[in-house]
Amino acid sequence: MRIIICDNYYEMSKKAAILVASQVNMNPRSVLGLATGSTPEGMYSILINMYNNKEVDFSEVTTFNLDEYFPISKSNSQSYDFFMKKHLFSHINVPETNINIPNGEACDAEKECEEYEKKIDAFGGIDLQILGIGQNGHIGFNEPDEFLFSNTHKTDLTESTISANSRFFASADEVPKNALTMGMATILKAKKIVLLASGKSKHDAISKLVSGKITTSCPATMLNMHKDLVVICDKEAYHG
Ligand code: GLP
Numbered sequence: 001m002r003i004i005i006c007d008n009y010y011e012m013s014k015k016a017a018i019l020v021a022s023q024v025n026m027n028p029r030s031v032l033g034l035a036t037g038s039t040p041e042g043m044y045s046i047l048i049n050m051y052n053n054k055e056v057d058f059s060e061v062t063t064f065n066l067d068e069y070f071p072i073s074k075s076n077s078q079s080y081d082f083f084m085k086k087h088l089f090s091h092i093n094v095p096e097t098n099i100n101i102p103n104g105e106a107c108d109a110e111k112e113c114e115e116y117e118k119k120i121d122a123f124g125g126i127d128l129q130i131l132g133i134g135q136n137g138h139i140g141f142n143e144p145d146e147f148l149f150s151n152t153h154k155t156d157l158t159e160s161t162i163s164a165n166s167r168f169f170a171s172a173d174e175v176p177k178n179a180l181t182m183g184m185a186t187i188l189k190a191k192k193i194v195l196l197a198s199g200k201s202k203h204d205a206i207s208k209l210v211s212g213k214i215t216t217s218c219p220a221t222m223l224n225m226h227k228d229l230v231v232i233c234d235k236e237a238y239h240g
Contacts, residue, residue, distance in 0.1 A: 001224065003210060004232045009198045012232050013042030016130065016196055019230070020047060021056040023128045023192075028060045031120075033129030033187070034088075035066050035140075036080045039196045040130060041087055048091040058094040064120055065101040066131070066140040067181035070154060072104035078168050079104055102152065102180035113152040113180055120152075120186065129190035133197050136160045137205040137218030141181035144217045150185035154178055184222050193226055197233040203240035206233055 006012040020043070024030050034040075050056045065080060074081040081101050089099060100119060106112035120126060136144055136158065143158045157165075157177055166172035187193070197206050208218040209231065215221055223229050 001210070001229045001231060003238070004230065005238045006232065006234050008234055009042055012196060012198055012234050013040075013046055015232050016040070016043040016194055017046035017050060019194055020128065020130065021050050024056050024058060024061055027127065028057065029062075030127045031062045031064065031123050031125065033066060033126040033131075033182075033190055034063050034084065035130045035132045035196075036083045037132040039132040039198055043130070043196065044088040048088065051092045058092045060098075061094050062098045062123055063094060063100060064116075064123075064126060064182075066129075066187075067179055068102040068104040069176040070102075070104050070106075070109060070178040070180045072176050074105060078174075104176075104180065106180075109154040109178075109180060113154060116180070116182075117152040117186060120182075120189075126190040127192065129187060129193045131187070131193060131195040131223075133195060133202055133205050133209070133220050134161055135164055135201050135205060137208055137220040139184065139187060139219045139223070141179035142184050142187075142219040144219060146216060148216050148219060148222075149183045151183040152181065152186055153183055154180055184219060188222070188226055190226075192228045192230070193223060194230045194232060195220070195223065197231070197237040199234070200236045200240060202233070202237040206231070206237050207240070 068080045072079045103112050141155050162175045166175050169175050209220045
């Protein structure tokens, strides 16, 4: 694991954006794994600037998002489909047909997950996976538990995540109770992983991750099994 400790949120976002742009510049047909949440918003906004300045071109890139609430309509402003359009896709030239997000409107969630996993494999896997981290150490929507599903699956959200994510909804009751998410094995198959963390609320989870121990009660720690993981965090997330 390589850990980059940044002075602030902007520096973290800038470093991450440069890594993504370099990946795309080295391989214009890169397969990117993308994340939602407030943490990567700054990185997306810098990537949009880089695209506008012709420093990076997304025309041949394919993207797979980590997760989506379930059920949720794509037009719901809190869906991850809506988030990605608002914060990235509607500002860059990635073709719509190259964008993949688990379908929160699917009638058959299991079939959707199985097909999503197969599609990632059919593209030869993810070249660079961007991750955020939940306060309880969740990754995507892989929540702390005794057992975790390995591949893309439908999952329940914990009370802690419902409460943390309720800030985006009118009330906690409106947060969907389920989600579709890549599993930890799906994520660990990515060739490179870049995890972003900002702020004190992430300190506990980051401490467990950098301890080097592995437990399903903090899914982020499973990333210790990956051979090419870069953690980019600010001082508050690192030092608490
Ligand atoms: C959500 C997402 C995660 C994300 C996490 C942290 O639950 N499913 O992928 O990492 O929130 O979000 P934030 O960056 O807003 O703290």
